[in-house]
Amino acid sequence: MKRIMTRSLILWIVTFAFLAGTVFLGVRVVLYSGDWVQQPFNGHMASANGLGKAGKIYDRNALTLAYSENDERYYADDETTREALLHVVGDEGMNISTAIQSRYRTNLSGYNFALGVGLPESLNGTANSDLTLTADADVCRAAYSAMNGHKGACVVYNYRTGEVLCDISAPSYDPADPPTITEDNESEYDGVYLDNVVSSTFTPGSVFKIITAAAAIDNIPDIYDQSFTCYGSLDVEGNPITCEYAHGTQSFSEAFANSCNCAFGQIALQVGEAKMKETAEKLGFNGSDFKMSDIPVATSHYDATGAGENYLAWSGIGQYEDLANPMLMAMICSAVANGGTATSPYILTDDGGLLDKLNISVNKSSDIEMMSPDTASKVKELMRGAAEGYAWRGVDLAGLSFCAKTGTAEVGEDKEATAWFVGFIDDPSHPYAFAAVVVEGGYGIDAASPVVEAAISELVN
Numbered sequence: 172m173k174r175i176m177t178r179s180l181i182l183w184i185v186t187f188a189f190l191a192g193t194v195f196l197g198v199r200v201v202l203y204s205g206d207w208v209q210q211p212f213n214g215h216m217a218s219a220n221g222l223g224k225a226g227k228i229y230d231r232n233a234l235t236l237a238y239s240e241n242d243e244r245y246y247a248d249d250e251t252t253r254e255a256l257l258h259v260v261g262d263e264g265m266n267i268s269t270a271i272q273s274r275y276r277t278n279l280s281g282y283n284f285a286l287g288v289g290l291p292e293s294l295n296g297t298a299n300s301d302l303t304l305t306a307d308a309d310v311c312r313a314a315y316s317a318m319n320g321h322k323g324a325c326v327v328y329n330y331r332t333g334e335v336l337c338d339i340s341a342p343s344y345d346p347a348d349p350p351t352i353t354e355d356n357e358s359e360y361d362g363v364y365l366d367n368v369v370s371s372t373f374t375p376g377s378v379f380k381i382i383t384a385a386a387a388i389d390n391i392p393d394i395y396d397q398s399f400t401c402y403g404s405l406d407v408e409g410n411p412i413t414c415e416y417a418h419g420t421q422s423f424s425e426a427f428a429n430s431c432n433c434a435f436g437q438i439a440l441q442v443g444e445a446k447m448k449e450t451a452e453k454l455g456f457n458g459s460d461f462k463m464s465d466i467p468v469a470t471s472h473y474d475a476t477g478a479g480e481n482y483l484a485w486s487g488i489g490q491y492e493d494l495a496n497p498m499l500m501a502m503i504c505s506a507v508a509n510g511g512t513a514t515s516p517y518i519l520t521d522d523g524g525l526l527d528k529l530n531i532s533v534n535k536s537s538d539i540e541m542m543s544p545d546t547a548s549k550v551k552e553l554m555r556g557a558a559e560g561y562a563w564r565g566v567d568l569a570g571l572s573f574c575a576k577t578g579t580a581e582v583g584e585d586k587e588a589t590a591w592f593v594g595f596i597d598d599p600s601h602p603y604a605f606a607a608v609v610v611e612g613g614y615g616i617d618a619a620s621p622v623v624e625a626a627i628s629e630l631v632n
């Protein structure tokens with residue numbers, strides 16, 4: 172009798188262990204099958220690093236940017252187009268974590284839990300695994316070519332709809348012929364795996380005067396009654412804030428158009444460190460959770476708390492420890508254009524609920540209120556005044572009316588400045604906000620505005 176009891180107990184234990192194991196396996200299959208299916212040991216999917224049967228990626232005009240044939244992945248015919256779109260489309264090495272092919276490899280492969288992969292579309296639970304970008308390949312190619320081999324980025328997006336039309340990052344490489352990066356050539360490819368539009372931050376220089384101006388409008392009641400005299404240098408706590416030459420006596424608006432450091436250093440001091448930080452944070456600096464589609468946008472930085480008056484003055488002109496992300500700068504310009512509310516950007520077209528079907532988070536976050544309508548309209552006037560000066564100096568955005576600000580950020584004595592050009596087209600038929608940054612480019616007006624000119628000209632003509 173005792174023996175039977177023992178046997179029965181053992182049987183119960185074995186049965187229980189079997190059932191528990193089955194449940195455990197089942198749960199893991201459901202939870203992780205999408206990952207397993209992508210593993211190299213899975214022969215169906217191993218080709219082209221899991222992209223051998225993946226869907227196509229199109230630009231907004233149905234130009235094919237990536238497709239699979241005979242278990243191989245192919246890209247656009249034109250090499251410059253391939254390089255210009257690398258950071259958005261991605262490569263087979265999955266080196267660029269924010270790229271569509273890296274983020275949505277499983278979705279593009281049409282993997283379905285019940286039916287597996289590579290089934291006819293009619294049987295496949297994911298009816299269509301092709302994705303369409305909002306980006307325009309011709310515009311991206313034009314902007315990328317205008318970078319002239321410099322490191323940097325350019326983004327153009329529709330500030331009414333949020334569609335990203337141009338997202339280029341340099342340096343880049345050809346995804347059809349990826350380089351082997353070694354110690355010998357790594358400087359050439361420094362930061363090549365980052366999409367500088369969303370993943371990088373740069374010293375903003377004078378484009379930060381947009382933020383300082385908004386802070387002044389909100390916090391200095393008589394800012395438009397003040398005048399600022401620039402002698403080319405202003406002593407703050409024994410250290411000079413310098414301009415390239417003496418701007419003389421200017422109003423607030425004139426100081427913005429002249430990009431006068433001496434005036435904006437004083438303005439930052441009048442606003443004070445707390446209110447400067449408060450405005451910067453309302454405009455998205457220091458940890459806002461912004462996204463382009465569901466791709467995270469790198470955090471921009473502003474904080475001169477406890478830094479002393481000299482550094483506070485420098486921080487107001489976009490130096491000190493200030494760091495700005497290009498997508499955020501375009502979003503701030505979008506807010507200025509839209510009466511204070513920034514449009515949330517996105518790069519994947521959700522054609523008939525396709526993204527939902529593919530289980531891709533659309534995540535079109537709601538629009539972001541950055542400033543009051545009154546502040547936005549005043550900042551817009553300042554940027555229009557600045558743009559008139561740029562137009563006089565030859566900047567031409569397809570002949571359209573625009574509002575803008577240049578930046579020439581000092582990044583160290585042995586390096587050329589980081590060039591910026593940010594703003595928006597002030598035309599209801601062409602509602603585009605833009606930001607271009609050219610590392611070691613020199614003057615913003617010389618190095619960064621041509622990149623935006625190239626993009627806008629291609630977009631409009």
Ligand SMILES: [Zn+2]
Nearest residue numbers: 401414418431
């Ligand atoms: Zn000055």
